[in-house]
Amino acid sequence: xPKFIFVTGGVVSSVGKGITTASIGRILKSRGIRxxxxxxxxxxxxxxxxxxxYQHGEVFVTADGAETDLDxxxxxxxxxQDLPASSSVTSGQIYLAVLERERRGDYLGGTxxxxxxxxxxxxxxxxxxxxxxxxxxxxxxxGGTVGDIEGQTFIEAIRQIRHEEPRENCLSxxxxxxxxxxxxxxxxxKPTQHSVRELRSMGIQxxxxxxxxxxxxxxxxxxxxxxxxxxxxxxxxxLETAQSIYEVPLLLEERGLGDYIxxxxxxxxxxxxxxxxxxxxxxxxxxGSVDIAIVGKYVELHxxxxxxxxxxxxxxxxxxxxxxxxxxxxxxxxxxxxxxxxAGMHGIVVPGGFGERGWEGKIEAARYARETGTPYLGxxxxxxxxxxxxxxxxxxxxxxxxxxxxxxxxxxxISLLExxxxxxxxxxxxxxxAYPCRLVPGTRAHAAYGCxxxxxxxxxxxxxxxxxxxxxxxxxxxxxxxSPDGSLxxxxxxxxxxxxxxxxxxxxxxSRPNRxxxxxxxxxxxxxxxxLAPLAGAVPARG
Numbered sequence: 201x202p203k204f205i206f207v208t209g210g211v212v213s214s215v216g217k218g219i220t221t222a223s224i225g226r227i228l229k230s231r232g233i234r235x236x237x238x239x240x241x242x243x244x245x246x247x248x249x250x251x252x253x254y255q256h257g258e259v260f261v262t263a264d265g266a267e268t269d270l271d272x273x274x275x276x277x278x279x280x281q282d283l284p285a286s287s288s289v290t291s292g293q294i295y296l297a298v299l300e301r302e303r304r305g306d307y308l309g310g311t312x313x314x315x316x317x318x319x320x321x322x323x324x325x326x327x328x329x330x331x332x333x334x335x336x337x338x339x340x341x342x343g344g345t346v347g348d349i350e351g352q353t354f355i356e357a358i359r360q361i362r363h364e365e366p367r368e369n370c371l372s373x374x375x376x377x378x379x380x381x382x383x384x385x386x387x388x389x390k391p392t393q394h395s396v397r398e399l400r401s402m403g404i405q406x407x408x409x410x411x412x413x414x415x416x417x418x419x420x421x422x423x424x425x426x427x428x429x430x431x432x433x434x435x436x437x438x439l440e441t442a443q444s445i446y447e448v449p450l451l452l453e454e455r456g457l458g459d460y461i462x463x464x465x466x467x468x469x470x471x472x473x474x475x476x477x478x479x480x481x482x483x484x485x486x487x488g489s490v491d492i493a494i495v496g497k498y499v500e501l502h503x504x505x506x507x508x509x510x511x512x513x514x515x516x517x518x519x520x521x522x523x524x525x526x527x528x529x530x531x532x533x534x535x536x537x538x539x540x541x542x543a544g545m546h547g548i549v550v551p552g553g554f555g556e557r558g559w560e561g562k563i564e565a566a567r568y569a570r571e572t573g574t575p576y577l578g579x580x581x582x583x584x585x586x587x588x589x590x591x592x593x594x595x596x597x598x599x600x601x602x603x604x605x606x607x608x609x610x611x612x613x614i615s616l617l618e619x620x621x622x623x624x625x626x627x628x629x630x631x632x633x634a635y636p637c638r639l640v641p642g643t644r645a646h647a648a649y650g651c652x653x654x655x656x657x658x659x660x661x662x663x664x665x666x667x668x669x670x671x672x673x674x675x676x677x678x679x680x681x682x683s684p685d686g687s688l689x690x691x692x693x694x695x696x697x698x699x700x701x702x703x704x705x706x707x708x709x710x711s712r713p714n715r716x717x718x719x720x721x722x723x724x725x726x727x728x729x730x731x732l733a734p735l736a737g738a739v740p741a742r743g
Contacts, residue, residue, distance in 0.1 A: 239288050257501070260273040408460065410437045446483060490727040548569045630661050677693075
């Protein structure tokens with residue numbers, strides 16, 4: 201039977217539950233234990249696919265095509281393993297499943313209630329995720345904060361599992377925040393006490409309290425938490441804000457969390473975080489740095505491009521350099537000269553997105569990269585930006601555009617997939633998940649991957665329009681990756697540019713701190729070369 205670790209949060213949101221959960225997974229996996237992780241999100245959306253990044257940050261996409269919370273990205277990066285759609289559960293999914301059964305008459309006229317119907321559905325998904333993954337330990341993180349009304353059914357389901365399972369099969373970890381009162385220069389434990397009291401009132405006594413703080417947590421504070429919250433003193437784990445999220449597994453392991461979990465769950469395993477520690481040391485001690493601009497329309501909210509940011513960090517670790525990310529709002533480029541905002545950049549990334557806002561600014565970023573020889577990586581919409589700019593300014597297709605923004609454009613170089621025509625339901629209806637891409641030998645993309653066939657994750661509706669492919673290729677645009685049958689363009693690049701590559705897929709979703717994605721490695725390598733020889737590689741405006 202699998203064992204379960206349930207992670208809840210208290211006092212404030214964004215306290216670090218996701219990183220703590222991912223770190224626990226890394227600690228257990230490093231000890232040879234088969235682990236999987238599941239996120240239980242209380243919101244009523246079926247998934248975050250239709251939510252604005254301002255609401256919930258980026259949408260992470262699994263290989264099997266689920267649109268999920270960004271924490272699944274942390275889980276995959278820390279575990280270095282792919283997670284399935286069953287690793288993401290929302291209240292919306294639970295309610296939808298129960299109501300569909302009720303409409304079919306599956307409940308035989310019974311009254312539908314939160315308990316047992318909603319809680320049974322939640323429990324079935326928890327048990328199902330553990331079984332499908334073949335996990336010895338399933339870690340379940342509950343989104344939000346204890347006390348939120350929408351999270352109560354998840355807490356109740358967890359309480360029932362703890363009641364049904366042997367004590368040694370379940371562990372509760374509560375992550376709380378210790379506020380610092382500047383006037384008295386002390387950490388306060390009272391909010392944590394109240395949060396634990398709320399959790400206990402719902403039938404769950406935490407076994408471990410992870411005390412998040414921006415300041416060192418002295419022993420007397422830990423003892424006070426242990427006394428008032430009825431946990432063992434050694435189970436109060438201080439977790440001060442780290443310089444990098446990748447340090448957190450090392451901090452938790454050093455403070456005894458791994459040993460305590462194994463002892464409490466009756467597991468065995470030897471510590472082995474050496475490779476992870478070496479990776480963190482490379483991150484801490486770079487031998488240089490490069491400046492990379494991320495040009496997008498949500499740059500004030502870095503979580504909107506979380507996987508892109510982390511993929512750049514991973515590539516920096518691989519090359520032993522620090523990545524100085526410069527956040528450039530696409531709309532600024534519609535009002536100011538690109539040279540003013542992008543001068544001195546060693547590389548430019550235009551990430552994915554939807555909507556017309558900032559589109560023309562992204563076009564200007566691509567034009568600047570093409571004309572100055574600045575390394576460029578376009579992701580999904582960023583590839584469409586690159587193709588549109590090339591069509592307008594190199595091929596002379598005045599007014600070339602995507603039909604997403606200009607349905608009547610005379611040159612629809614980017615157009616809607618045929619199977620997307622007439623779709624009205626927005627949620628879960630895009631081209632989603634991993635698809636094969638065949639790479640063309642002799643291209644930069646093929647050189648970066650070092651193989652002929654790759655599988656990459658998609659999230660889009662609009663595609664490269666093959667009707668314009670001959671004209672674009674004749675002018676110097678190289679189609680370096682397609683679907684195996686050649687019908688869909690997956691990767692484009694410029695023939696006479698140091699590194700200008702666009703992908704219809706999202707390579708950032710598969711990058712890992714110990715295994716940086718090949719295209720991000722190639723971008724950073726090109727950026728390093730750009731830094732060493734800033735004038736080399738400038739190309740003419742045409743061709």
